[in-house]
Amino acid sequence: MPQSSDTPVPLASPDVTETEIQAVVAVLQSDRLSLGPRTVSFEQACARRAGRRHGIAVNSGTSGLHLCVRALELAEGDEVITPSFSFVATTNCLLFERVRPVFVDIDPDSYNMDPAAVAAAVTSRTRAILPVEVFGNTAHFDQYEQLARAHGLAMIEDSCEALGGALGGRSAGGFGQCGVFAFYPNKQITTGEGGMIVTDDDVLADRCRSMRNQGRDSAAWLSHARLGYNYRMSEINAAIGEIQMARLDEILAKRRDVAQRYHRCLGDIAEIHLPPMADPAHASWFVYVIRLNDRFSAADRDRVMEHLAHEGVGCNKYFVPIHHQPYVKPWVGDGVHLPHTERVAARTIALPFFNHLTDAQMRRVKVCLQDALRRVTPRVFTG
Ligand SMILES: *Cc1c(COP(=O)(O)O)cnc(C)c1O
Numbered sequence: 209m210p211q212s213s214d215t216p217v218p219l220a221s222p223d224v225t226e227t228e229i230q231a232v233v234a235v236l237q238s239d240r241l242s243l244g245p246r247t248v249s250f251e252q253a254c255a256r257r258a259g260r261r262h263g264i265a266v267n268s269g270t271s272g273l274h275l276c277v278r279a280l281e282l283a284e285g286d287e288v289i290t291p292s293f294s295f296v297a298t299t300n301c302l303l304f305e306r307v308r309p310v311f312v313d314i315d316p317d318s319y320n321m322d323p324a325a326v327a328a329a330v331t332s333r334t335r336a337i338l339p340v341e342v343f344g345n346t347a348h349f350d351q352y353e354q355l356a357r358a359h360g361l362a363m364i365e366d367s368c369e370a371l372g373g374a375l376g377g378r379s380a381g382g383f384g385q386c387g388v389f390a391f392y393p394n395k396q397i398t399t400g401e402g403g404m405i406v407t408d409d410d411v412l413a414d415r416c417r418s419m420r421n422q423g424r425d426s427a428a429w430l431s432h433a434r435l436g437y438n439y440r441m442s443e444i445n446a447a448i449g450e451i452q453m454a455r456l457d458e459i460l461a462k463r464r465d466v467a468q469r470y471h472r473c474l475g476d477i478a479e480i481h482l483p484p485m486a487d488p489a490h491a492s493w494f495v496y497v498i499r500l501n502d503r504f505s506a507a508d509r510d511r512v513m514e515h516l517a518h519e520g521v522g523c524n525k526y527f528v529p530i531h532h533q534p535y536v537k538p539w540v541g542d543g544v545h546l547p548h549t550e551r552v553a554a555r556t557i558a559l560p561f562f563n564h565l566t567d568a569q570m571r572r573v574k575v576c577l578q579d580a581l582r583r584v585t586p587r588v589f590t591g
Contacts, residue, residue, distance in 0.1 A: 217569045219522030220394035220495075221562040223459060224448070231447040238443075243421070246446040251404065253453040254389060257372060258381030260406040262413035265446055266420050269368040269390025271439040272403035273301035273338075276364045276386050279415040282307045282335055289329050290338040291321045292529040293549045297390075298340055298366050299530045308539060310334070311531055313546040318347035318484050322548075326355055336362040341370035341380055343526070344396075344494040347486035349375050349383045356384060364388070368403070371396050372460050373492030380492065381406045391445075396459060396492055397452035399445040462563040463493040466570075470496055470559070473570050479504070479581050496561040497526050499552060500581075506554035508584040513557055515580035521573055526558045 235246060251263030266272045282288065284306040290298055292311040299309045312325040319342040326337060339352045349365070356363040363384025367373075370380035371389045381387030386409065389395075391402035405416050415434075418424055423436025441449075452459070471482055481499040485491045500509055509525075516523045530536055531544045559573055 214520060216520035217522060217560045217565075217573060218562070219524055219558065219560050221564070222393045222398045223455075223462075223563040224398070225451075225455075228448045228451045231451050232444055235443045235447045240443055242440055242442050244443045246443045246450055247441060250441075250446040250449040250453060253450060254371075254381075254404045255406050257379060257453070257456065258367075258387055258389075258406040259379045260382060260387070261408045262406065262410070264405040264407075264413060264416045264420060265441040265449075266403045266405065266416075266439040267441050267445075268401055268439075269388055269392070269403035270297040270301060271420070271437070272388035272390070272405045273297060273364065273366060273368075274304055275416045275419050275437075275439065276388060276405060276412075277301050277305050277307065278419055279412045280336060280362050280364070280385065282362075285333065286335040287331060287333040288336045288338050289321075289326055289334060291340055291342070291549070292531045292544070292546055293319060293342060293527055293553060294340040294366070294530060295368070295527060296530055296533060296536075297368070298338060299536060302338070303536070303539065307335075308333075309530075309536075311540060311544055311546060311549075313548045314342075314552065315348070316548045316552055318345055318486065319343065319552065320345055320347050321352070323348050323351040323355065326352060330355075330359050330361070334359070334361060336364060337384070338364045338366060340366040340368075341373060343483060343497055344370045344373055344492045345485050346370060346373050346375035346380055347484070349380075350378070353383045368395070369494035370492050372456050373487070374490035375487055385409055386412055391449060391452075394495075396463065396494060397449065397456060399441070399449040399452070402441050402445045402449060459563060460492055463561075464488075464491055466561060466563070466565050467491070467493045467496060469567065469570060470561075473574055474498065474577075477574075477578065477581070479585070480577075493561070495526055495558045497556050497558045500555040500557070502551065502555070504555055504584065509555050509557060511584045512577070512580040515583060516557075516573075516576055519576040519579075521576045522560045524558045525553075526556055527553060529553050
């Protein structure tokens, strides 16, 4: 059916087929709704993809990060180096355990933490590095790993935006002690809600497996070896994930195609920077985030977004820096100095991005964006 020119274009849209629906029906017709074969199979698929020996399915990416923090025994008084330019879950998993986040600035060419800034932030209290593949970009992950080794630090890879991505032949989720994926509906693959820890470390894997299931030890159902949580993933969610994982390469190829079409479509707009991506041939695109150039203010960006929203074009600020959130301030004080994070975060706009985005929808996004830019273009006075 042809789309009229004012049909809204959503920011994200999950790609779920009849195969996922049939897999869910099959689970519901079985007598195993939690901790069954679908979960095991989904765990194995994610571990294999990350080049890891263990996969531990949980009910969200945030839960996965929290269990990694607990399993590594990070605690009050410890410092963890992490970006403020990320989704809040990256920091929340530390605050749950009263671990102090130490925010370092980004490299403005990749939007990931600047490795030099990471090195400069190490103190005697630093216990770990918690880097994020921002928007799916794997840049610098080999360097973070080297830094962690050199300083005797743990590394948790927040790969919640990078499932299936790679850097120099190594997979996202394969750097550091452990990696975490997430399956909320706007991610590359979805289970509705869900997350996955991947690791080669047997002890860490056992602890996470136990803590997601009320601290049970593996032997007896009512024997609780430690304080745990109910962070289990249901068989229903795992069945969706299993099919989505089998489709991952097809999904990533579609997303690379949409990103390339966006590059071509928007490449002639002088006012914007296109999104950076390391290793484009193996890229795992999470979102497509453009950035207005430095002549625009944060208020200009907000007005561009208002116009897009008014025209029915989905958009969002990726990200509001984590240190701007009121509940985070007491942990870091007012002295945070992250000039690149501030400059970039004030000017980014996530555009509609999903597997089946059509050329017509993309053209509509471009027309609305150009309209919006004309309305707010800063006056340049010469002579
Ligand atoms: C999505 C995401 C998470 C986890 O989100 P959940 O909603 O808990 O699954 C964590 N970190 C980052 C950077 C994310 O984008």
